[in-house]
Amino acid sequence: MSSVEATDKRDAILKTALALFTERGFYGTPTAMISREAGVATGTLFFYFKTKEDLIDTLYRQIKSQAAAALREGVDREPTVQVKIRKVGENALAWATTRPDEFRFMEQFAHSPFVSTTAHEEGMSHFLFLEELVRDGVREGTLRECDTGLLCSVLASSLSGLTARIMESPDPGQRALLARQGLSFIWNGIAAHPDGESCGGTHKITTTKKRSR
Template identity: 35%
Template sequence: MNGKRERILHSAFHLFTTRGFHDTPTSLIAREAGVANGTLFNHFATKEDLINQLYLASKESLVTAMKEKVDPKDDIRSQILTIWRNSMNWALKNPEQFNFFRQYSNSPFILNETREEGRQQFVPFISILEKGIETHVLKPVSIDLMLSIISGIISSTVEVLFRGAPGKPSGEIMEKAFMMLWDSIKI
């Protein structure tokens, strides 16, 4: 990734999550990235294009992390547990990307084409869920509902971890939250 483009993305992640879309002019993003405003537009046609690229970049980063050490030979629960841990660790290591994704995943600024491109990145994980449904390990519900449930529990758990839970180690919180997740999707 180009150094200037990467700095623009990093600055935009931070500014969009702290100031919002409308209160983040491209001139501020460029200034924070240490580039000229014209340079921003050399990489992104519009502010809307930038936010769509951020959406895809955050999904790509998450998917890359989610894939680590997932063994297709493992049972469905073990695969989902690995994906869960990877997702949680990614969110804790990348709070700006996580917060951006959480804030903008349902935003009207994200184009339907961008959403579909992002969804395609999740095909390997969707396949695991479909296999779990087909083999009667997971509840026979729509994949969209299952993904929404998983996403919601991840988001809630990360929020608790970001705030800090007095007297509870983060590993314990993550494991208990996974048990709640597993109980909600398994047969």
């Protein structure tokens, strides 16, 4: 009853499902195929997961929370916002390159209607620390004064684009170079610039601090 980690069958199912889903999509992967490939009976899958959707949701939640933990790793120890953020970036890259299946899974299903809304929301909640970090940066003037949500969105999407690009190249040296360039892109984008300006001509930042919704 102690329960922790129960059966490894459950884990086998999750692991197999992850591989098959990324490769063939939810639709293209019958539950029977998952159980067969995982070396268990059909019934076993439905013993651990009430429905197929339950399996998908569980997988999504698990990966999302693991990813968040990975991004956060060691960040608190860093001294400044700038270094913290760079650390997050490096963590993200490391996570994605180490666990390509998980990364592709997220990439594919981040906007999928297969995944329940609640799972999506819960997934987001793990990344709140990032939002806070950004808010700190803006407050202390390291980051450019602008909508926090915007910074986060763009930060996240740039990171994922960067990662995707990096994974195209097999050579580790090349990868390191791209990583450096990409992170520098991102930093230049979010960092406060002394001369103000930027691209948008006038650029009035009279931030109406309206928190919508």
